Amino acid sequence: MESLTLLIPLSVAAVFLIGWVFWRALQGGQFDDLDRPGVQVLSEDE
């Protein structure tokens, strides 16, 4: 049971870390266009 006292705070920290990573990706425009990248791989230009 002692392991929980370490693991639970660790998991809370991980949640905030992942949240921060997502925020960076969002602000970087990663999710602005969800349609085009899917089609882009099919085009021959690139």
Added chain:
Amino acid sequence: MSLAACFHCDLPVAEAGRWRAPVLGEAREFCCAGCAAVASTIVAGGFEAYYATRSGPAAAPGAFPAPAVYDDSQAQEQFAVTSGPNERTATLILDHIRCAACLWLNERALRRLPGVSRADINYATQRATVSWDPARIRLSAIIEAIRAIGYDAFPYDPQSQARFNQAARRKALWRLFVAGFGAMQVMMYAFPAYVDGGAGTLSPEAESLMRWASLLITAPVIVFSCGPFFSGAWRELKRMRPGMDTPIALGIGAGFAASAWATVTGAGAVYFDSIAMLAFLLLGARYLEFAARQRAALFVDRLSRWSAFTAFRFENNSFKQVQAHELVKGDEVLVPAGERIPADGVVERGSSSVDESLLTGEPLPLVKEPGSALAAGTLNLEQPLVMRVLRAGLQTRAAEIARLVERAAASRPRLVAAADRIAQPFTWLVLAVAAVAGLSSGDGWIAIAVLVATCPCALALAAPVALTRAAGALLARGVVLTRASALETLAAVTDVVFDKTGTLTEAKFRIARVTLLGRAGENECRALAGELESSSRHPLARAFEGAGAAVVQDARNVPGLGIEGHGGDRRVRIGTEAFCRELAAAPLPAQMIYPGLTPVYLADERGWLAAFQLEDALREQAAGALARLRHVGLAIHLLSGDHPEAVAAVADRLGIGPRTGGATPPDKLAYVERLQREGRVVAMVGDGLNDTPVLARANVSFAMGSGADAAQSRADFILLGSSLDEIPGTFELARHAMRVVRQNFAWALAYNAAALPLAAMGWIGPLEAAVGMAASSFIVLLNALRAGGAASAKESWKASPSLSPSPSPQYS
């Protein structure tokens, strides 16, 4: 004692007699110095008539800081253009506009400013186009003048609109992510307690630790992700009109506070998992709604992008690059292959194929040769074209359509208003039941369960999403909906009245037969007719194009009858039999009736000259489209101003029973009114400008048309393509959408009716309430997204190829 209302803004006057000003011959009371100053400015400017004609109170004036940044030439690059020597033009968005009198007032106030050369306000979009001389007046002074009379204005910049949309989208997604990720993690912490179920295998320290972790992660979900619910609830409470946000905010807020208290004190139940999940599911439903709305807005965005195009204009023997909005009628413009066409016009030289899917939904490219019409915003695919500009900038069809779509999006469908009316008392009921159940049982969690389980979210979502979705699907097929309520009306239509020319037929007349009635030869008659008709825009006139030259002066159009002019030394008329008989002063020598042909007569003062029989081709899809309309139980009528014999021939070929020929515009109006008196709901299909009154009289109207005429016709639906198939398609879509809306209403009402007593009795806990409520909203929303019907597949297929080539260079 009741307070007097401010004469300007209608707010109560706290101190009678403190602010007074004479308006319309009487001393009036005002609520504040601002309103009094505004009223004095209006009166001093000679616009007192505004108060006599306005239909509602004005907004209270705000602060008046001078936005000097608007005068900066660098900043003006974003929204203003140089429109002439010493003249700049910008589009301003007006705020606080309440009625037509407001627009009048603003327009007058702007035009009176020294240095302002032009001020036009578009009533539909509430945007003002203002031109001014920078040497004589600053833009900030213009905006201040608008603020001085109690309104506000700011420059309209389509790109800042795009940036604003992107920021809104990112924020919504971020809220959704925080709530979703938080909910998942909190459920992990809640899981051991559920498994344990009070058996005692979980140590109290571990349980307390997990509760604290849950609290820490739920906090941002409540504070940040649920922000819109709280601010919405606050707005609703301020107006004392609780909507769907009030019970949600109360339920979530109270649930979180009680759980946090239980965590801190270490006693009582926690429901962090239920709250976080509820927040996530509700935000998910809102995000889908938001995405559906943005998808519809995207279409408008693409149409209004003309301002970002560049064009190559022919000047001094070479093509110079200019901005699309600088083009004017008559310019010669080069359109390279792969570029968007910058204005409406006709091809002068070259031939190519053009993708018009943006405007018409037609996926196949169209061949364009010298003389073909080109529309702004469409894509030139193969070869360079040289075109002559007919309409540029805001006059183009694309801009016209964008404005219509915006107008429809801004109008509120009756169904949505009705849903709000039902939701209102229901929310009061929910609040009352929650209070009674909570107080009588002494258990706050029962009150929270009632609030959460029975919030009328599903009711509020039922109609708007379905209608937005249906309008989006119609746009993808090239059908523009210009009034939001029209879909509802369309689903209830019983009779469809068609005009003939240009609607069921192509309106491409040709002369099938010429009968000479006098001394003049055929060539002379054709030449006379061609010259007379050359001044007319009537579809019949085009049959005579290029028939030869004769000298005709003072050609004068007599609507509904024909054209009169002077040919040499005598008067000549072309038109209906009666019109020509008046001039010829003799009865027609022989009856000439040919089934399916439209007769046009030519006569001069000495007698009859000729009878032309014109032929018009039926549209290919006419028979199929009518069969589909009959299949869904609609009665079809044919109502035309054309010759009765020609109308009968078309009606026979298409199997239409009720037909009326030779109808004047008042006849058409009377016909529709008679049907309506019989309790029929009438849809009218016409070709735009010629049928405007009858289109307005019908319950719902379609304008067919490839020209700008259709866009100006005020019809409820505008068919941008020329395919009649879209008419039954629109009917089917409207009925499908209304079916979905009814299902949604039925589901939402049934769910709420069942959940309310169960939650009030305490049989549903907060967890079940959250699941039930969120599931109900999702079912309604997913059902609403179906309203696009089969068209949605086509839409997504179309969206990507037509989007991909252009946007990146202009928006980077």
